[in-house]
Amino acid sequence: MAIRTEGAVISTSTPAVELAGITKRFPGVVANRDISLSVQQGHVHAVVGENGAGKSTLMKILYGMQRPDEGEIRVNGTSVTFKSPSDAIAVGIGMVHQHFMLADNLTVLENVILGSEPRVGGVAIDFGAARGRIKQISDSYGLGVDPDAMVEDLGVGARQRVEILKVLYRGARILILDEPTAVLVPQEVEELFENLRGLVSEGLTIIFISHKLDEVLSVADAVTVIRRGTTVAEVSPRDVTARQLAELMVGSELPSPETRESTVTDEVAFSVRDLTVRAPDGRVLVEGVGFDIHRGEVLGIAGVEGNGQAELVEAVMGMREAEGRLLLGEEDISAWPTLRRREAGIGYIPEDRHRHGLLLEAPLWENRILGHQTQKPNVKGPWIDRAGARKDTRRIVEEYDVRTPGIDVDAAALSGGNQQKLIVGREMSGEPVLLIASHPTRGVDVGAQAAIWDHLRAARAAGLAVLLISADLDELIGLSDTLKVILRGRLVADVDPAAVTPELLGSAMTGAGEAA
């Protein structure tokens, strides 16, 4: 797919970016050790690795957000030192962050020029010139962005193209894309890859960070694997399979999300009837949702993010007002506050662990208490049972393989995967009857992902009912016994997880095709 053959590129041109011996001891959980990376001009160069392997630290170094303790960065053959991202931008490096940084209530044009407005006479903004340049960039790279559209009207894929355009507008010739496909459905991913191919054919260089290996193999011209903070291999995508690549990443055999035999019973553990959630301004976010989850069943909800999943979960947890009936076993819990629902045996793995799942600046054992502050072994009457909570935290750390030097370190010090394992362990404590798992393996590495899947499967076999919400279609298909699709707040389709492919599911999620 690359225009030039690899050998020719290496012999004729200097690398666009070269990192040599980069070491960083601050502040990553896994420091970068002696990293070497050479990115050829006009390549899509993928950097893959587990979460916590040091990819983000490395990219922050390359974008000037952090300074390496040792090592050298060369851009187009010249050694550079970045004090801040503006230095990186000055030599033509741009970064597209995983989370978009766009103002919804401004137009594309306004968003793009924000912070680097072209001036007329030193005061007024030269919108004409800006519009011209944006059109020109958009056309020459085939981005298809309308400068006068409001960002709030754009879909996720279009927003991402605006982010890319923003970086190009600032003169970037080397683009860093941090997990760009995390928020996209398969069709949008394909569009993004078309755009990326367009960009490199114009001579731009792209550094593509991902842990979705199929995508990496389909778009990259070269792949560098990072494991435990150092570069372990540089391979050509033509020479490896996704499985080999994954094994390089993890350094061991691989898990798969497939559940084997069904453990679904005919005892309903949790049912939802006519659940409707409204925004404060009256907009309907979730409309007339109803389903049953049986003991031993995983009910998966598939959907593009922002179609009411988060609101559905918050309504089930009692964190958001809703109409409709929620039955846990025989009991109507619709009017119960969050605490009572938790006491009744609802475990909750929140979508955003930093916001809802942890007290980042509190030690692990205090985080063990969070959400279970009325339950044994954390309390005795009105008193916190320190000894009990600490002992049980040690149990979780052991059973769930939370990698930490102790239970007195702050939660912020752990890597994402280990934080998540702690949360999973905590929510599985006290024999829950229903587990709400919202993106349970988002942003965690392959090893932690496998461990979390194992725990979910084991709990399911023991009779736990699970409501699974995920953006990872493989995870949804692999773990779910029943799969429903949510679109604009409504359950629009039932899908048989045994028969569906990620592509079919993806089109059902966008409302494009009629699902099986």
Next chain:
Amino acid sequence: MSGGTARSPEAGSTFMDRLTGRVRLGGLLALAAPVLAIVFAGLITAVVLLVTGAPPVETLGVMVDYGVQPRPLTLALNLASGYYLSALAVAIGFRMNLFNIGVDGQYRLAALIAAAVGGAITLPAPLHVAAILLVAVLVGAGWASIAAVLKVRRGVSEVISTIMLNAIATALGSWLLNKDRFAVEVAGSNNIGTQPLGPSAQVPGIPLIPGTPLKVDGLIILAAVMGLLYYVVLNRTRFGFDLRATGRSEPAAVASGVNVKRMVLITMIMSGAVAGLAGMPNLLGESYSYSLNFPPGLGFTGIAIALLGRNNPVGIAFGALLWAFLDTSSNILQIHDISPEIVEIMKGAIVLSVIVAYELVHRYQIAAGQRRVSRELSGGPTVQAEGASA
């Protein structure tokens, strides 16, 4: 130039690494911050003294010499009990990200009404004192509850409402402290105050410091007990856990089942209740009446001290003592023709430098914690730093 800048953070971090390796985090670092801040504030004060033409070292010497004598020391302890209670009241709110700026109005109103009630009734000694304390607690809590209800029901920022309630408390206080209502003329002056408390309501002093007839207010014990209670409730109870969790992350607290509105209500009322006690050491130990001379501004002092003491009961105690010491020892300055206001500049400088210092230490601690975890997980520090950079 570029080589120098590239190496400096490395040198800095290895120095810090060594520092962390030896020193247990939290303990010593948490102490280092205020000590450094006070030294820095001392430097600022010295500059101000120099500018105004006073010799800095001698001035501080004079203050310390005077301040450690028995009489000023006793006065400082008495001041400190009120400061301590006021700062505790502020700290209760701070732990939950609630800014109770209204401690000032709460304690003044509480002291006035408690003094009026105490002067009007007669009871056996312990009951009389208990009744006055109870009234003070109820008034403080009641006044604070207005702000709490406004916040919970209407979403009014407690900062705004408590500031306005302070102004209202001042007006209400002067209306109540009138000869038509609570006030009587203080004998031998044109001051007015509430009916003086009878002997059964007077808490005997403690002759803690020899060499002076002055005694330390008996209610200093109340301050200490409240400090202990503060620690126990916040750190050892479910309620305290909920409170701290809400302060650290409100979304996480909501997800964990904490009823945040209820917590706001209770915390604000508790803060007001403790605020109500702030005027009691003075009322029951020294003045026995709420007059126009009753010490003002304890509430604002409390904010500064709570910041200084980092909401820690022991830290607050040190802060209260330091503040009281500065206040009493400033009295000597006038005799030496130095403006005693210099002490106010010093206090301001201390608070500002303490906040900056704590913020720096705090950020450093988080980063150091992450480093420590990664180091311990990767099996000891990598010793390849030497030579590689050369």
